[in-house]
Amino acid sequence: xxxxxxxxxxxxxxxxxxxxxxxxxxxxxxxxxxxxxxxxxxxxxxxxxxxxxxxxxxxxxxxxxxxxxxxxxxxxxxxxxxxxxxxxxxxxxxxxxxxxxxxxxxxxxxxxxxxxxxxxxxxxxxxxxxxxxxxxxxxxxxxxxxxxxxxxxxxxxxxxxxxxxxxxxxxxxxxxxxxxxxxxxxxxxxxxxxxxxxxxxxxxxxxxxxxxxxxxxxxxxxxxxxxxxxxxxxxxxxxxxxxxxxxxxx
Amino acid sequence: xxxxxxxxxxxxxxxxxxxxxxxxxxxxxxxxxxxxxxxxxxxxxxxxxxxxxxxxxxxxxxxxxxxxxxxxxxxxxxxxxxxxxxxxxxxxxxxxxxxxxxxxxxxxxxxxxxxxxxxxxxxxxxxxxxxxxxxxxxxxxxxxxxxxxxxxxxxxxxxxxxxxxxxxxxxxxxxxxxxxxxxxxxxxxxxxxxxxxxxxxxxxxxxxxxxxxxxxxxxxxxxxxxx
Numbered sequence: 338x339x340x341x342x343x344x345x346x347x348x349x350x351x352x353x354x355x356x357x358x359x360x361x362x363x364x365x366x367x368x369x370x371x372x373x374x375x376x377x378x379x380x381x382x383x384x385x386x387x388x389x390x391x392x393x394x395x396x397x398x399x400x401x402x403x404x405x406x407x408x409x410x411x412x413x414x415x416x417x418x419x420x421x422x423x424x425x426x427x428x429x430x431x432x433x434x435x436x437x438x439x440x441x442x443x444x445x446x447x448x449x450x451x452x453x454x455x456x457x458x459x460x461x462x463x464x465x466x467x468x469x470x471x472x473x474x475x476x477x478x479x480x481x482x483x484x485x486x487x488x489x490x491x492x493x494x495x496x497x498x499x500x501x502x503x504x505x506x507x508x509x510x511x512x513x514x515x516x517x518x519x520x521x522x523x524x525x526x527x528x529x530x531x532x533x534x535x536x537x538x539x540x541x542x543x544x545x546x547x548x549x550x551x552x553x554x555x556x557x558x559x560x561x562x563x564x565x566x567x568x569x570x571x572x573x574x575x576x577x578x579x580x581x582x583x584x585x586x587x
Numbered sequence: 588x589x590x591x592x593x594x595x596x597x598x599x600x601x602x603x604x605x606x607x608x609x610x611x612x613x614x615x616x617x618x619x620x621x622x623x624x625x626x627x628x629x630x631x632x633x634x635x636x637x638x639x640x641x642x643x644x645x646x647x648x649x650x651x652x653x654x655x656x657x658x659x660x661x662x663x664x665x666x667x668x669x670x671x672x673x674x675x676x677x678x679x680x681x682x683x684x685x686x687x688x689x690x691x692x693x694x695x696x697x698x699x700x701x702x703x704x705x706x707x708x709x710x711x712x713x714x715x716x717x718x719x720x721x722x723x724x725x726x727x728x729x730x731x732x733x734x735x736x737x738x739x740x741x742x743x744x745x746x747x748x749x750x751x752x753x754x755x756x757x758x759x760x761x762x763x764x765x766x767x768x769x770x771x772x773x774x775x776x777x778x779x780x781x782x783x784x785x786x787x788x789x790x791x792x793x794x795x796x797x798x799x800x801x802x803x804x805x806x807x808x809x810x811x812x813x814x
Binding site: 495496498499500 | 640643645646665666669670671672673674678680684685686687697698701702745749
């Protein structure tokens, strides 16, 4: 199913205490071929390191593992690969007929069991987290723009005394918010790459972090929209400000 | 171009705070011809700052007619007053009011940019004004790196950058020592005499007022009858 192991170092199982690791796990544990490794209350000999993406990070001979777990001759899961996609349904039905009491799933149905939509409350939880993020982002941007306008009351008064129109002052504040939103988006994207880099180097065998570029414009639109909306009130406040009072502001 | 840079008839200004009304100006009549250097002197509360603010288009009058550089400030509304500030008047304040994060050059360029004038380089005439003000070599310094006198000269340069018809100075020497005060007043006089710049300066200092060609006294929101 996985297309077989591709060995990056070492070889396949030769002795009962041989163990295979994928590259991610070997990097995380800082081990190499020939090193010992403790697992399941015994020491193993690392026989090979294989390319990642083979459904697991650690591999043991099935018979050895069955003995260790007291399940000799038994398996918990069997993956079947059909020769042709068009034969999938027929093969599936045939297996269901033959092994009536066994849970048998197509891979599509199996993966859907762990998808976001099928984990109770997860989709709602994620949406709630996104919503809280947007609200907090909006509040932070709004508050910082409010403070920025307040701190620059006198400067806004100076600009008005120089003949800056209301549109000029509002445009300046909104442009600043837009630049902050854009800068924040780019910084966030850069941070996602940084976090993936650190995860890959510090915990390479943990959950892989997917970076989805299709979300970038959505995230950018949320950030810049929130920044613009957040800056609108302080911007309007600045526009309405009396130039004489603004110039007298300390 | 009209004969008078400023013409004021029956100007009144009343500030209202809740139920309390304060008459800051009670019928001011004043004419300032082009090329005049007028000093308005008066004690605190005499209404000279209010007059300054109305002439500069910073606040509207309550009643009366105020025509500045041909623009009737009484009727133009907020947009018109903004245009007045942008094109026809330049301000010099007691506290300099330079943008603190910008260099002197960028402070001047900001005024040009807001007025829609080319701001990348200064034309030869304005360079001459900078030389006259003695700040040509200080343009790349920020206000915090300058003395009070230098800051005020930069403020004068900024006010003149757009070639306004009227330069309005509000206590321009109020934050300066006597040496710098004298230098700034000499400069204003020089600008008036050499460039024909119309200047309206308000001050409470009689010595400073003496630098103007004409002095007007204000008290209790009126031009003093003595004048």
